Amino acid sequence: MDRSSSSARPTTAQRLASCFTGPGVGVLSRSLAAMLGGYALASVTSVFCAVALPGARGQAVLTGMLVAIIVCACAALWAFAARTALHAWAGILLPALLMAAVARALGAWA
Amino acid sequence: MMLLSLCVSFTAFAALSLAMEKHQQDLHGRRAALLLRRRSWSVLGWLLLAVAFGLCIGEHGWAMGPVVWLGTLTLSGIALAFGLYPWKPHWVVPLAVLLPVIGLIAAI
Amino acid sequence: MKNGFRQSMAWLHTWTGLLVGWLLLLIFMAGTASYYREEISRWMRPELPATTVSTDVAAARAVQYLQAHAGQAETWFVTLPDPRNPAMRLFWRNPESLAKPPVDGERRRRGGGRFGDATVDPNTGDKLEARDTRGGEFFYRLHFDLHYIPVVWARYLVGFCAMFMLVAIITGVITHKKIFKDFFTFRKDKGLRSWLDFHNVSAVMALPYHAMITYTGIVTLMVMYLPWGIKVAYPTDENAFFSEAFGGMPEVSAPAEGRSSPLPITRLLESARAHWQGVDVSGFTVTHPGAANAVIDIRQRDGRRLSTDTPALRYDMVSGQLLSETPASGAATATRGVLYGLHLARFADWGLRAFFFVSGLIGCLMVASGVVLWAVKERPKHAKRSRIGFGLRLVDALNIGAVAGLPIAFAAYFWGNRLLPVRLPERADAEVSVFFYAWAAALLAGFIWPRRSMWTGLLYLGAVLFALLPLLNALTTQAHLGVTMVSGDWVLAGFDLVMLAFGAMLALCGWRMQRWTPPISAAEKKKRAALQAGTAGAGA
Numbered sequence: 001m002d003r004s005s006s007s008a009r010p011t012t013a014q015r016l017a018s019c020f021t022g023p024g025v026g027v028l029s030r031s032l033a034a035m036l037g038g039y040a041l042a043s044v045t046s047v048f049c050a051v052a053l054p055g056a057r058g059q060a061v062l063t064g065m066l067v068a069i070i071v072c073a074c075a076a077l078w079a080f081a082a083r084t085a086l087h088a089w090a091g092i093l094l095p096a097l098l099m100a101a102v103a104r105a106l107g108a109w110a
Numbered sequence: 111m112m113l114l115s116l117c118v119s120f121t122a123f124a125a126l127s128l129a130m131e132k133h134q135q136d137l138h139g140r141r142a143a144l145l146l147r148r149r150s151w152s153v154l155g156w157l158l159l160a161v162a163f164g165l166c167i168g169e170h171g172w173a174m175g176p177v178v179w180l181g182t183l184t185l186s187g188i189a190l191a192f193g194l195y196p197w198k199p200h201w202v203v204p205l206a207v208l209l210p211v212i213g214l215i216a217a218i
Numbered sequence: 219m220k221n222g223f224r225q226s227m228a229w230l231h232t233w234t235g236l237l238v239g240w241l242l243l244l245i246f247m248a249g250t251a252s253y254y255r256e257e258i259s260r261w262m263r264p265e266l267p268a269t270t271v272s273t274d275v276a277a278a279r280a281v282q283y284l285q286a287h288a289g290q291a292e293t294w295f296v297t298l299p300d301p302r303n304p305a306m307r308l309f310w311r312n313p314e315s316l317a318k319p320p321v322d323g324e325r326r327r328r329g330g331g332r333f334g335d336a337t338v339d340p341n342t343g344d345k346l347e348a349r350d351t352r353g354g355e356f357f358y359r360l361h362f363d364l365h366y367i368p369v370v371w372a373r374y375l376v377g378f379c380a381m382f383m384l385v386a387i388i389t390g391v392i393t394h395k396k397i398f399k400d401f402f403t404f405r406k407d408k409g410l411r412s413w414l415d416f417h418n419v420s421a422v423m424a425l426p427y428h429a430m431i432t433y434t435g436i437v438t439l440m441v442m443y444l445p446w447g448i449k450v451a452y453p454t455d456e457n458a459f460f461s462e463a464f465g466g467m468p469e470v471s472a473p474a475e476g477r478s479s480p481l482p483i484t485r486l487l488e489s490a491r492a493h494w495q496g497v498d499v500s501g502f503t504v505t506h507p508g509a510a511n512a513v514i515d516i517r518q519r520d521g522r523r524l525s526t527d528t529p530a531l532r533y534d535m536v537s538g539q540l541l542s543e544t545p546a547s548g549a550a551t552a553t554r555g556v557l558y559g560l561h562l563a564r565f566a567d568w569g570l571r572a573f574f575f576v577s578g579l580i581g582c583l584m585v586a587s588g589v590v591l592w593a594v595k596e597r598p599k600h601a602k603r604s605r606i607g608f609g610l611r612l613v614d615a616l617n618i619g620a621v622a623g624l625p626i627a628f629a630a631y632f633w634g635n636r637l638l639p640v641r642l643p644e645r646a647d648a649e650v651s652v653f654f655y656a657w658a659a660a661l662l663a664g665f666i667w668p669r670r671s672m673w674t675g676l677l678y679l680g681a682v683l684f685a686l687l688p689l690l691n692a693l694t695t696q697a698h699l700g701v702t703m704v705s706g707d708w709v710l711a712g713f714d715l716v717m718l719a720f721g722a723m724l725a726l727c728g729w730r731m732q733r734w735t736p737p738i739s740a741a742e743k744k745k746r747a748a749l750q751a752g753t754a755g756a757g758a
């Protein structure tokens with residue numbers, strides 16, 4: 001009659017935890033990284049280019065937009081090519097934060 | 111002029127396809143041509159692609175020329191892959207020879 | 219998560235393609251049709267005259283009409299006729315004080331009642347009476363503004379789909395291991411293998427086009443999608459960005475007091491042509507017509523360069539003096555102009571336009587074969603069960619509704635144009651409704667009966683609708699093939715002939731669908747061969 005805990009019905013806490021470790025979560029996480037993270041990275045790229053590129057302001061802004069589109073696509077590829085979902089987020093958020101910091105230093109959002 | 115570049119592109123792609131063993135087999139059954147023969151098709155194909163490119167640039171300039179060239183490649187490729195090889199593979203070589211001649215006559 | 223880079227890219231390709239494939243099919247079909255929007259508009263208004271006059275005569279008529287009907291406007295905007303569009307379009311903007319307030323019950327006019335427009339016959343200078351229709355412009359707007367939803371939402375949605383498509387293209391190339399070896403490979407009559415080959419070849423053969431059209435599509439609306447750079451670089455005055463980046467003419471000062479009569483338009487156009495060493499004019503904009511400081515911006519005709527930024531010259535309308543020219547563009551502006559130009563293809567002459575159109579059709583085939591391929595691949599997994607799973611059933615229904623249903627909707631739009639009464643109020647909207655009712659019916663049919671018989675039925679229906687259009691044209695107008703082929707009006711004749719061609723293609727697809735038999739597996743073939751040998755042996 002003595003049952004080990006592993007064969008007993010899972011507790012609420014265990015069931016909740018499994019929500020975050022199932023296979024679907026990785027896909028969802030990566031998808032969010034690709035879409036939301038990708039757009040965020042693209043936006044920061046366009047801002048970075050707008051302030052960092054030499055030459056006329058208008059040209060820098062336009063160049064930033066043209067480049068940002070490509071960056072967004074690349075972010076989506078990275079999100080699904082990275083080894084883990086965590087790597088996916090890191091590879092997108094870290095460059096974004098870096099560029100944001102540099103842009104801030106160069107005068108953006110002053 | 112555009113007709114000529116289209117015809118030359120067709121022949122270029124035909125030559126490049128013949129350089130592939132798979133399509134050699136389409137045409138000649140089990141016996142594929144020798145490697146040397148296939149190499150020469152390949153060289154001819156690339157050469158004709160360059161000729162077609164030159165024709166397009168000459169006629170339309172450096173801005174529109176490449177666009178036209180890519181258009182001729184698309185049309186030729188579709189004709190070969192979706193039209194000729196599945197249904198009439200034996201027309202490939204005769205057309206590849208005939209079309210540039212027609213194009214040349216039309217251009218003059 | 220998945221083993222290997224290629225496999226994860228393959229997974230990504232499948233899902234970015236499948237999730238937005240049906241909407242992309244609409245966007246691609248409408249966009250491809252837009253290459254010929256002027257010609258479609260002409261076919262849909264057969265009352266319009268076909269003859270063309272010289273630009274000078276047309277311009278004089280335009281000015282005449284505008285002086286009579288829009289004398290107090292702030293701006294006149296004239297598009298002169300060209301071989302693709304023989305009618306002349308005039309727009310004008312009235313000053314605030316003359317804005318017409320909306321009448322109760324009437325739909326709110328675009329621009330707050332300040333805009334006016336007219337389509338004018340360049341021969342006579344009179345306003346043209348033709349049936350109210352949106353013509354080819356409907357397809358053009360449909361492919362980025364969609365319909366029934368606010369324009370801003372639609373553009374975000376279309377941009378989202380375009381980004382998915384861009385990722386699908388890139389992952390498709392990465393995943394296609396034998397992209398060079400299988401460059402010309404299409405193995406017919408082999409079921410799944412054939413669908414895959416078809417999808418691959420249609421994608422690869424027009425790959426430069428697909429990549430270009432998708433990227434440039436996003437570029438056309440990039441200012442809306444990524445406005446953050448502007449806000450950061452121009453924190454106080456965003457309008458300065460637009461004047462700096464899009465290389466326009468300087469702002470015109472307020473209208474001066476006093477009126478003076480301007481020089482004849484033909485003289486001004488002549489000066490422009492002389493300046494451009496003979497290149498013709500495509501249209502002009504007059505600011506403060508009739509005032510002492512009226513200026514005219516004369517635009518060059520398209521077709522000489524890829525960029526949409528056509529050069530313009532600004533003249534003082536009273537003295538004829540050249541005031542300014544479009545300034546040389548910065549590198550990014552020029553690049554963006556070329557990319558925008560590649561998407562719109564305004565520069566394309568008839569041959570190049572045909573290339574673009576065919577490439578667009580190949581794109582439609584690529585997307586369609588992709589979504590069908592997924593269903594074909596998925597079906598054997600459901601063979602064990604008695605019922606098809608929800609996902610596959612949904613995909614089957616959407617495939618039928620989109621791949622077979624959209625052509626029906628397009629054809630129905632043209633049928634509506636010929637059959638709806640000419641004097642019907644809100645006629646243009648009624649034609650658009652026909653398009654969507656037809657599509658809705660096809661989608662419903664797909665959901666009710668997502669089987670091969672429905673595929674066949676809808677494909678044949680589409681074939682009939684397209685093929686009978688020239689006949690309908692002959693029964694309802696004087697602009698049918700019998701007249702147009704004889705008079706050499708290849709725009710109208712070409713439209714009818716292309717409709718016939720589409721009808722034939724759809725009929726071929728329907729026929730193949732009807733004759734399709736399920737493939738016999740290798741094991742089954744062996745069993746049948748053994749059985750035959752067995753009976754032969756027993757008989758001997």
